[in-house]
Amino acid sequence: MSNVDTPRRRGPYAKSAERRRSIVDAAFEVFASRGYRGGSLQDVADRVGLSQTSLLHYFPSKRDLLVAVLNKRDAEADTGPIGQGHVDFETTLVEQARYNEGIPGLIELYSVLCGEAVTTDYPGRDYFVARFARLREEYSAELIQLREQGRLRPGVDPERAASSIVALWDGIQLQWLLDPNVDMAACLKDFLDSIIVPADATPTAS
Amino acid sequence: MSNVDTPRRRGPYAKSAERRRSIVDAAFEVFASRGYRGGSLQDVADRVGLSQTSLLHYFPSKRDLLVAVLNKRDAEADTGPIGQGHVDFETTLVEQARYNEGIPGLIELYSVLCGEAVTTDYPGRDYFVARFARLREEYSAELIQLREQGRLRPGVDPERAASSIVALWDGIQLQWLLDPNVDMAACLKDFLDSIIVPADATPTAS
Incomplete structure (x- = not known):
């Protein structure tokens, strides 16, 4: 002593x-x-x-x-590929989705708290409002950068596509939690392929 | 008496x-x-x-x-365009998304109960498991039919695309409930346009 x-x-x-x-x-x-x-x-x-x-x-x-x-959740989620800095936007997101398959407890916590966020006087509401706004801004900036590199497909609106990436991800996690046969990463990759031209492909004009 | x-x-x-x-x-x-x-x-x-x-x-x-x-929710949701029979799959879904903007209480209920569905021993879990399975099956059948009409874009997997439509919709509703500037119907339409060829366009082979 x-x-x-x-x-x-x-x-x-x-x-x-x-x-x-x-x-x-x-x-x-x-x-x-x-x-x-x-x-x-x-x-x-x-x-x-x-x-x-x-x-x-x-x-x-x-x-x-x-x-x-919620802070613990953020810290743990940041140990996945997204927290590591990245080479390619699409690769990083798809790797993060694969990584998430190994942390169902974290995904469950996120899904239930996020659903509760829409209820009246919910103390976590501001957290989710801010989180969605930040993710939309980050993804939108990434997509604008890809557009400057000629890698955004014609007609894609960066702001709406950013919302849709976040939305698809949240929604597919819910389905996966209720049915593990749903392939989260493959669904996300399909969507990203539909808006982004692969790094090794020649950008097309139509 | x-x-x-x-x-x-x-x-x-x-x-x-x-x-x-x-x-x-x-x-x-x-x-x-x-x-x-x-x-x-x-x-x-x-x-x-x-x-x-x-x-x-x-x-x-x-x-x-x-x-x-949950039964009441289904009955009320069925008064929207999806319950009315339809001419065109994409038009019906986008109209339903616009219709949903007028029933935020129903969307709130759905979002919070759906988030809770992933928790332990939740009595509504089976309802959501069955609902997701049914929607994936229905949408997938619609997409296969569109493919037979030459209206599914090349490379689109009907099962995964069906999961993704449901996922995008659930996720974008959450964002819209927390920020009404998010345009649910436009995001859904962008996605459907990326997988389906419009009815009045000539199907392309590449």
């Missing part, structure tokens, strides 16, 4: 951080399997062996816990 | 049917704004001025209420 010159000195802080992490992990599981509204603080507390009062010491409200879970 | 030869004899039944309808309407509103898990039987009972016990006389469980709400 009086061992002051080893990393153990940082014990209390490290323990608190560790506890926070395990609470967020538990909340992640609870929200993924029951939704935010359906999951209770008691469920989360039970999983980490804390009382609700102790849990509220780490996260003052269920809403704070939701924000922490 | 002994009035046997007038329509009033059907009073009690009519009144019960009317009561059931108002309960389903209330449940529709509650589930659309709070989700199935977040909405309570008490919320529904409060809206129709019944006790929970009386409500359970009409619908023995919350699950029965969900099934009734």
